[in-house]
Amino acid sequence: MTVRSTTASQQVTPGQPPRRDSVHITPLVRLVATVVVPVYRLLGRTKFEGLENLPRTGAFVVTPNHTSEMDAMTVAMPLYQFGVNPTFLAKDSLFKVPVLGTILRRTAQVPVHRGTADSVKALSAAQKHVAGGGSVIIYPEGTLTRDPELWPMHGFPGAARLALAMEIPVIPVGHWGDEQILGRGPDPQRKRWFRPWPRKTVRVKFGPPVDLSRWAPSSAELDSLPGEQRLASIPQGKTVAATNAIMDAITELVAELRGEQPPQGRWDRRRAERR
Secondary structure, three states: OOOOHHHOOOOOOOOOOOOOOOOOHHOOOOOOHHHHHHHHHHEEEEEEEEEHOOOHHHHHHEEEEOOOOOOOHHHHHHHHHHOOOOOOOEEHHHHHOOOOHHHHHHOOEEOOOOOOOOHHHHHHHHHHHHOOOOOOOOOOOOOOOOOOOOEEEOOHHHHHHHHHOOOEEEEEEEOOOHHHHHOOOOOOOOOOOEEOOOOOEEEEEEEOOOOHHHHHHOOHHHHHOOOOHHHHHHHHHHHHHHHHHHHHHHHHHHHHOOOOOOOOOOOOOOEEEEE
């Protein structure tokens, strides 16, 4: 399995921002970006770091922390700048909604079958997407963090399972600042608030690929399996351990951006405590 220890240290021309070797961004995404990017920059001064860690070729999984309902745009903007079509997992039911479903398909979003208890079936569309060379953004936490101090919570194993089964790198992402623009209160109702002024600074940092080699099956083992069996072949224990490594990498990036030490343990939203 060659990508499990992959680094993204491809040569970049000095003074030039790193870019994807083969840029494929849907026309609708380009159109949306012409509107969204200028509006976002009215609200926040954006600073992107670590774009050189993004692979110049091949599929990969991007795993950000989740603090604000606007952080999809926060993460999408630097990926768009890099030359990657920002592709998220979206509930499959949304693809059946008139107009919205068309927009999702034309922006190359990927349906996830959240209604099933079978995580393998839930990731089937994402598997096909990365098999075709596409990259995907997956929030390991699954929802906005419930941590009272907005640190990353415990993660779900979907991103790790997909990366291990498809032999593609996981790029951790930390961001901080957008939660000051659009956020939720600490009260039980978690009421939204929007504070556009004064203008905030929003930082996004991409880390190097997470080393998942200790949990990765051999390439020969995976090559012997039909595509639909690859996801199921990864033992649950290994996906959980790999997910913890991914969450550690994300938390480290967030800590760097915040200039703080993260707390001991991660928030478990089922128990409403850190452990």
